Amino acid sequence: MLLQDTALIYGRYLRQSLRSRAALLFGLLMPLLYLLFFGPLLTGLPLGGRGSSWQLLVPGLLLQLGLFGASFAGFAIIIEKGQGVVERMRVTPVSRLALLLGRVLRDATVFVFQAVLLVLAAVAMGLRAPLGGVLIGFAFVALLTVSLGSLSYALAMKVSTPQQFAPVINAMTMPSMLLSGLMLPMSLAPAWLDVLSHVMPFRYLVDAVRDAYVGSYATAHMLYGVLVALGLTVIAVTVGTRVFRTAGA
Amino acid sequence: MAPVISAASLARTFQTKRGPVQAVRGIDLTVHEGEILGFLGPNGAGKTTTLRMLTTLLAPTGGTATVAGHDLATDPAGVRRSCGYVAQSGGVDGQIGVREELVTQGRLYRLTRTQALARAEELARDLDLTDLLDRRTATLSGGQRRRLDIAMALTHRPKVLFLDEPTTGLDPGSRADLWDLIRGLRDEHGTTVFLTTHYLDEADALSDRLVIVDKGVVVADGTPSALKLRYGGSIDASLQDTFLAITGRGPAPVDAAPVAV
Ligand SMILES: Nc1ncnc2c1ncn2[C@@H]1O[C@H](COP(=O)(O)OP(=O)(O)OP(=O)(O)O)[C@@H](O)[C@H]1O
Ligand SMILES: [Mg+2]
Numbered sequence: 435m436l437l438q439d440t441a442l443i444y445g446r447y448l449r450q451s452l453r454s455r456a457a458l459l460f461g462l463l464m465p466l467l468y469l470l471f472f473g474p475l476l477t478g479l480p481l482g483g484r485g486s487s488w489q490l491l492v493p494g495l496l497l498q499l500g501l502f503g504a505s506f507a508g509f510a511i512i513i514e515k516g517q518g519v520v521e522r523m524r525v526t527p528v529s530r531l532a533l534l535l536g537r538v539l540r541d542a543t544v545f546v547f548q549a550v551l552l553v554l555a556a557v558a559m560g561l562r563a564p565l566g567g568v569l570i571g572f573a574f575v576a577l578l579t580v581s582l583g584s585l586s587y588a589l590a591m592k593v594s595t596p597q598q599f600a601p602v603i604n605a606m607t608m609p610s611m612l613l614s615g616l617m618l619p620m621s622l623a624p625a626w627l628d629v630l631s632h633v634m635p636f637r638y639l640v641d642a643v644r645d646a647y648v649g650s651y652a653t654a655h656m657l658y659g660v661l662v663a664l665g666l667t668v669i670a671v672t673v674g675t676r677v678f679r680t681a682g683a
Numbered sequence: 684m685a686p687v688i689s690a691a692s693l694a695r696t697f698q699t700k701r702g703p704v705q706a707v708r709g710i711d712l713t714v715h716e717g718e719i720l721g722f723l724g725p726n727g728a729g730k731t732t733t734l735r736m737l738t739t740l741l742a743p744t745g746g747t748a749t750v751a752g753h754d755l756a757t758d759p760a761g762v763r764r765s766c767g768y769v770a771q772s773g774g775v776d777g778q779i780g781v782r783e784e785l786v787t788q789g790r791l792y793r794l795t796r797t798q799a800l801a802r803a804e805e806l807a808r809d810l811d812l813t814d815l816l817d818r819r820t821a822t823l824s825g826g827q828r829r830r831l832d833i834a835m836a837l838t839h840r841p842k843v844l845f846l847d848e849p850t851t852g853l854d855p856g857s858r859a860d861l862w863d864l865i866r867g868l869r870d871e872h873g874t875t876v877f878l879t880t881h882y883l884d885e886a887d888a889l890s891d892r893l894v895i896v897d898k899g900v901v902v903a904d905g906t907p908s909a910l911k912l913r914y915g916g917s918i919d920a921s922l923q924d925t926f927l928a929i930t931g932r933g934p935a936p937v938d939a940a941p942v943a944v
Contacts, residue, residue, distance in 0.1 A: 435793075438793075439791075442787065442790050442791065446787055449783075450776075450778065450779075453778060514776065516772070517772065517773070517774065517775070517776060517777070518770045518771075518772040518773050518774035518775075519774055519775065519776050521735075521740055521768075521770055521774060522768075522770065522774030522775070522788075522835065523791060524739075524740055525738050525739065525740060525763055525766070525767075525768045526763060526788070526791040526792055527760055527763045527764055527791070527792065527793065528791045680742065
């Protein structure tokens with residue numbers, strides 16, 4: 435039942451994404467601009483990591499893509515609530531968990547697709563990274579979208595207008611991006627900033643993907659990254675499911 | 684006749700920033716199988732909130748209810764299988780085609796793909812939507828969209844159909860068509876219909892029985908003529924005057940205002 439329902443909801447929203455090609459590519463704009471106009475600035479700088487500056491920057495941009503894209507996913511559900519679509523589905527026997535999972539899996543598909551395009555563009559700019567590492571990077575993008583998407587949908591179910599939703603998301607995403615060292619590694623930071631950044635779950639994710647991009651898979655960074663990503667996903671999906679089960683205030 | 688809906692002290696209080704809002708204070712009602720029940724009340728009386736509780740969308744904060752023999756609290760899945768609901772706002776996505784919405788709805792009710800396709804055709808035939816199957820729902824007129832909303836709610840042939848202001852915004856012809864449709868559902872399938880409306884002529888013409896709510900409680904219950912006799916002063920009283928007398932929103936004494944000459 436759950437699988438079948440999830441596939442149904444996934445299909446509905448994937449078709450929705452495919453109908454609007456612009457929306458399918460829109461999330462790529464910001465990371466692509468960073469890649470084109472910010473990336474070249476780093477090529478000659480001493481960044482302290484192993485490998486090229488692209489191997490440092492691209493993992494950050496991938497997670498930026500997921501962070502901004504998935505955090506705003508809830509907008510769609512606010513619109514659907516207004517149309518009555520959410521309640522119409524909730525009076526049917528469909529699994530509540532499927533209503534959430536179908537959506538976040540669609541988001542994961544869309545953002546991994548965007549991530550592939552971003553990596554291809556990065557290869558054209560000069561990125562060289564092992565295939566295994568690149569695939570691990572996509573897996574992290576998928577986990578990040580599933581978890582942030584779940585939280586975003588949960589918040590969107592709780593509020594009634596976009597005006598209540600957008601400020602919260604804005605207040606979360608920008609500090610998250612800056613404090614996790616997505617653009618430049620936190621190893622360059624003064625000690626207090628480095629310490630502070632460890633409070634951010636995304637810090638562990640980006641460190642893990644950066645290791646993967648230089649081909650080091652069995653590292654402490656990777657272990658923490660995997661644990662944090664999985665932990666975040668479990669917590670977020672649990673929160674999301676609870677909200678979808680009881681929603682209706 | 685067996686009651687198909689029964690509610691006892693059903694209540695819902697919303698917690699808001701400005702304190703609790705008692706949307707429904709305690710509703711007791713019984714609806715019999717095959718009955719068309721008109722659920723009336725002024726704006727904000729708690730009609731939509733009651734419907735959302737009876738369809739499992741909203742958890743009651745007090746009281747109990749059963750729908751088609753299934754308890755709201757302990758068997759919401761059973762309630763969902765036996766009832767259909769058309770919300771005040773409708774419930775289709777404007778960018779999606781009519782056929783796709785109908786088929787998805789069938790799938791949500793766990794029909795196979797083939798069954799869902801066949802059911803979509805059948806519903807389209809019954810609700811006169813066949814020529815519209817390939818249109819996006821945003822391109823439908825208000826009346827066509829209402830028929831689509833109802834078709835969606837009938838997908839699983841529910842025993843009980845909840846309609847929240849189904850005829851608001853429809854022209855007189857479309858309203859009359861919808862009345863015929865609702866009567867047909869009851870006559871041919873024995874469907875129980877629980878509907879809200881602000882059109883008193885509609886309530887009068889369509890309902891077997893009226894339940895009038897105000898400020899979250901039932902203030903009157905009976906056939907249209909019984910209510911007219913009791914509250915309007917005579918069986919020939921208008922339902923408008925009866926309604927105003929019951930809800931205390933205006934004068935309705937039978938012999939008060941002398942007709943100006
Ligand atoms: N989610 C909510 N949060 C807070 N208050 C609510 C909520 N939903 C409804 N209310 C309040 O509960 C009361 C009853 O609302 P409801 O929508 O049930 O009325 P109604 O009888 O359907 O009115 P109408 O005829 O205007 O549709 C109103 O005062 C409304 O403001
Ligand atoms: Mg209402």
